[in-house]
Amino acid sequence: MSTAPTTAPVSAPTSATRSVLVVGGGAAGNAVTILLRRAGIAVDLIEAADDWNATAGSGITLQGNALRVLRELGVWEQVRASGYGFDAVGITAPDGTVLHVAEDVRTGGDDLPATVGMQRPRLQSILIDAVRASGARIRLGTRAESLDQDGNGNGNGNGNGNHDRDRDGVTVRFTDGTVGRYDLVVAADGLGSATRSAIGITDKPEPTGMAIWRVAAPRPAGVTRTDLAYGGPAYIAGYCPTSDSTLYAYVVEACRDRAAIPRESYADEMRGLAAAYGGCWPEITEHITDPAKVNYTWFDRMLVEGSWHRGRVVLVGDAAHCCPPTLAQGAALSLEDAWVLARMLTSADVWDDALLQAYYERRIARVRPVVEASVRIGQWQLDGDRDADVPGLMGRTMSALRELP
Numbered sequence: 207m208s209t210a211p212t213t214a215p216v217s218a219p220t221s222a223t224r225s226v227l228v229v230g231g232g233a234a235g236n237a238v239t240i241l242l243r244r245a246g247i248a249v250d251l252i253e254a255a256d257d258w259n260a261t262a263g264s265g266i267t268l269q270g271n272a273l274r275v276l277r278e279l280g281v282w283e284q285v286r287a288s289g290y291g292f293d294a295v296g297i298t299a300p301d302g303t304v305l306h307v308a309e310d311v312r313t314g315g316d317d318l319p320a321t322v323g324m325q326r327p328r329l330q331s332i333l334i335d336a337v338r339a340s341g342a343r344i345r346l347g348t349r350a351e352s353l354d355q356d357g358n359g360n361g362n363g364n365g366n367g368n369h370d371r372d373r374d375g376v377t378v379r380f381t382d383g384t385v386g387r388y389d390l391v392v393a394a395d396g397l398g399s400a401t402r403s404a405i406g407i408t409d410k411p412e413p414t415g416m417a418i419w420r421v422a423a424p425r426p427a428g429v430t431r432t433d434l435a436y437g438g439p440a441y442i443a444g445y446c447p448t449s450d451s452t453l454y455a456y457v458v459e460a461c462r463d464r465a466a467i468p469r470e471s472y473a474d475e476m477r478g479l480a481a482a483y484g485g486c487w488p489e490i491t492e493h494i495t496d497p498a499k500v501n502y503t504w505f506d507r508m509l510v511e512g513s514w515h516r517g518r519v520v521l522v523g524d525a526a527h528c529c530p531p532t533l534a535q536g537a538a539l540s541l542e543d544a545w546v547l548a549r550m551l552t553s554a555d556v557w558d559d560a561l562l563q564a565y566y567e568r569r570i571a572r573v574r575p576v577v578e579a580s581v582r583i584g585q586w587q588l589d590g591d592r593d594a595d596v597p598g599l600m601g602r603t604m605s606a607l608r609e610l611p
């Protein structure tokens with residue numbers, strides 16, 4: 207993507223209606239779209255994939271603070287009905303012996319479960335329906351090719367005093383050759399955000415040294431919460447119920463050279479690790495047979511510091527921060543970003559540099575401790591630090607999230 211100027215004709219926003227382009231239709235982009243549309247803002251959403259729900263993956267653990275935002279989006283009842291709610295996490299030995307059951311912190315408040323496990327494609331389809339119903343203009347299989355900011359693009363307007371700084375905006379040329387003009391661009395294009403680099407933010411995700419094997423499987427009757435086995439051939443073997451009939455299971459180990467693992471061996475690789483675990487694992491392991499249904503991913507970390515915007519382009523979600531899912535907070539923080547940004551935009555008279563910087567200040571204070579704790583917990587495992595106070599750090603970090611973002 208370039209930031210070259212464009213000469214093609216553009217459609218100007220009316221003075222009454224503000225317009226926003228949302229780049230990326232994951233959790234963050236969908237959430238911000240729904241909330242901005244509710245306030246009557248004109249939203250175009252572009253999604254690079256032709257099939258919006260193609261890469262949605264196996265399962266997701268939604269903590270209370272994610273559920274709180276989903277309730278704000280108006281989809282909580284559907285999430286509750288489709289997912290599997292629970293309030294505790296079990297710690298087991300590799301043979302399945304339950305060592306400890308801890309009550310989970312209800313980060314979304316006492317009127318929501320601590321946790322809901324969900325099939326990712328189901329969550330995504332609920333959000334897609336809500337985006338479609340919001341009246342946003344949606345274009346799939348489309349990317350932004352260039353972003354041309356008014357002024358110098360550094361958030362200070364063009365400095366010549368000849369235009370209304372509040373209406374600084376961005377002219378966007380799309381890959382289908384069309385051009386649009388927006389008051390604001392929200393970059394919700396995830397971890398590898400092309401928009402982030404197009405506006406000159408050079409941060410990139412870095413591997414943490416860990417990787418995860420994941421699969422969806424039928425739920426054995428005995429699985430009624432997340433159980434985590436520490437030790438054995440992997441750092442962690444865990445599972446989370448995602449509906450009455452399903453769960454997702456995962457095994458975390460040290461990163462390996464992805465290119466050296468043949469795709470057709472994925473089921474064998476995961477089953478080989480999972481076979482060392484007892485309890486409900488044998489029932490799960492017998493379903494790890496299809497390599498196409500097994501996912502292998504490295505854990506990454508990134509935290510953009512200083513500001514999350516340049517001019518009138520602002521980052522949300524994984525485009526701004528990502529961390530290993532040791533606290534299962536990535537999507538929760540992304541949903542919170544969307545909620546906070548939408549609230550600030552819809553309650554401000556002026557969309558300017560100060561507003562977008564205030565958004566960053568509000569979010570970084572909440573996001574930084576979660577990213578740091580998530581990374582630290584993974585690092586303790588990599589270092590084999592047996593004295594590390596994992597429950598203490600988890601408890602402190604999660605308790606702080608009970609506060610409204």
Ligand SMILES: Cc1cc2nc3c(=O)[nH]c(=O)nc-3n(C[C@H](O)[C@H](O)[C@H](O)COP(=O)(O)OP(=O)(O)OC[C@H]3O[C@@H](n4cnc5c(N)ncnc54)[C@H](O)[C@@H]3O)c2cc1C
Nearest residue numbers: 230232233234254267395396523524531534535536537538
């Ligand atoms: C292994 C693993 C397990 C995880 N487990 C959990 C968990 O249990 N709980 C939890 O809360 N979080 C979890 N996370 C984190 C969570 O998945 C992410 O934080 C969340 O998906 C981020 O949402 P997002 O909308 O910012 O980005 P994404 O979900 O990545 O969405 C980005 C969207 O933008 C689109 N896109 C990309 N580039 C472009 C472009 N140039 N133009 C237009 N569209 C584009 C993509 O196709 C995609 O649809 C996990 C992450 C990993 C890696």
